Amino acid sequence: MASAPTAPTALIARDPLFAAVDAPAFTARHLARLAGGTLAAVRVPGFLDPAGCRAVTGALDRLPTAPYDPGRVPTPVLRFGPALNDYRLPGGGLDTARYWPDADAARATWGRAAIRPDPVAHALALLGAAWGSAVVPATVGGRAAFGGTLREIDAGLLMHYDDINREFPAGLFDQDVVAQLAFNLYVSVASGGGATIVWRHRWEPADEGHRDAYGYRPAAVEGRQRVELPPHPGDALLFDPAHFHAVEPNRGPGRRIAFAFFLGVTTGGRLVVWS
Template sequence: MTTGTSARDMPHIAPHDPFFRVATGHAFTHRLLSGLAAGRYAAVRVPGFFSSERCEEILTALERRAFDSYGTTRVQPPVMRFGVGISDHMADGGVADSYWEALEGHSLAWRALDLSFDPFAVCREALGAHWPGGAAVGRRGGRQLGDGVAREPNQGFLVHFDDASREYAEDLLDVPLIGQFAFNLYLSVPPSGGETVLWRHRWQPEDEAYRLPASYGYDEAVVRGAESLEITPRVGEALLIDPRNFHAVRPSRGARRVALGFAVGLASSGQLLTWA
């Protein structure tokens, strides 16, 4: 006589999507980028994207400068930044004229750091090195958008998603986008906290019931039950995620979390186009 365990008695194991995973490589290769675009990965990380010396050069220069914050009516807890963020200049489904005015000061501020290299140009070159169309800064109405910002979310980012096709009434860039990524390069990380959390959940109309008042973010209950993964930042590492998945950044403890960041669009032309 044999005994067995019925399905009813077996412990519950949450289902896992084998494509909801993080890939790691020595560079942003064509295979990794196309895999992220196709949904075979949720994120791609490249350790040692910048040397510790390059990270330290940028950090030292930034320490002498005052950071601004994203609009505090919409972004709470506050997130500090050096540079211009287009999200602060959204108006009626488009981009306000104030964005272009702010970009002039942005360019002057970054040049005033007197770095030995252009960090955003180096990032774009490496990002597009293995992609047939390469990478360039996107344009809107023929005008070049911002190339990136330094962000310091020491109190974290709330659960949210980023999707230019939903955030803007028409195409944000002159070339339509068929995919979107978010790029971060970590210059400084805390001894604990600061993790990026991704959920296998994309926006649904019913999610708006969880949106916090006048905020970019949602109550974390919006992703209750969704599969998730957590990525701990490392100095010099670059991370590329699909930001249409809901994601958040946990508060930092013990030190600053500073990263260079920009959005990346996969354009219908085949090129990678960036903006901030």
């Protein structure tokens, strides 16, 4: 007796809910679906208009940028503003002696630069309006974390994931975060390349066999579903960074510059922000 036909492997492996959508604006439903794992990414074209992008990029020389430590991040990336993960101690705590002075200095520098329109304030206002309550900084011991780094990524980023609850398993924030989203607002892009790729894969212990510097080798996501999101000036992108993700190198002239931060959904249903 002949065996019953089986469905193609591609159909079995594919999750129809793991998809990226373009929308005219972010909505509370978008954020809830991303947090719940029933959407891969949401992109809003024209989140910042062309005049705003030109004004912001023209003012960026007022912000000092510095590269990551090449011993930790082998792909060259310029950035402004501290990211919590760069101040993580070997035991999982936060190096407050370095972090708070750097966060205070970055806020002061940002204020003096007086970039208008303010891309971070613009983004937080629209996201808060969509959610129905203002986005507030995540706090550590009552002090507000810095939120809103600038990064120029021209040579790409290795595949990696971001998860504040794994990075600081003993807890860091005064708020309990149950879901984390990554936000990027592109103010300048190259003529080609620079796409963000998100895979339907979260960290598993076996992935450590594919470790490569701060990230992972492609074999960790072999056969996994993915979405590819090329950047355009003024685009805003939201996705769940616990999924493995990477940035392709530029394939043409131009600079890929974005403002970025993380949003956390708390147990109380609030949105908090940090970088």
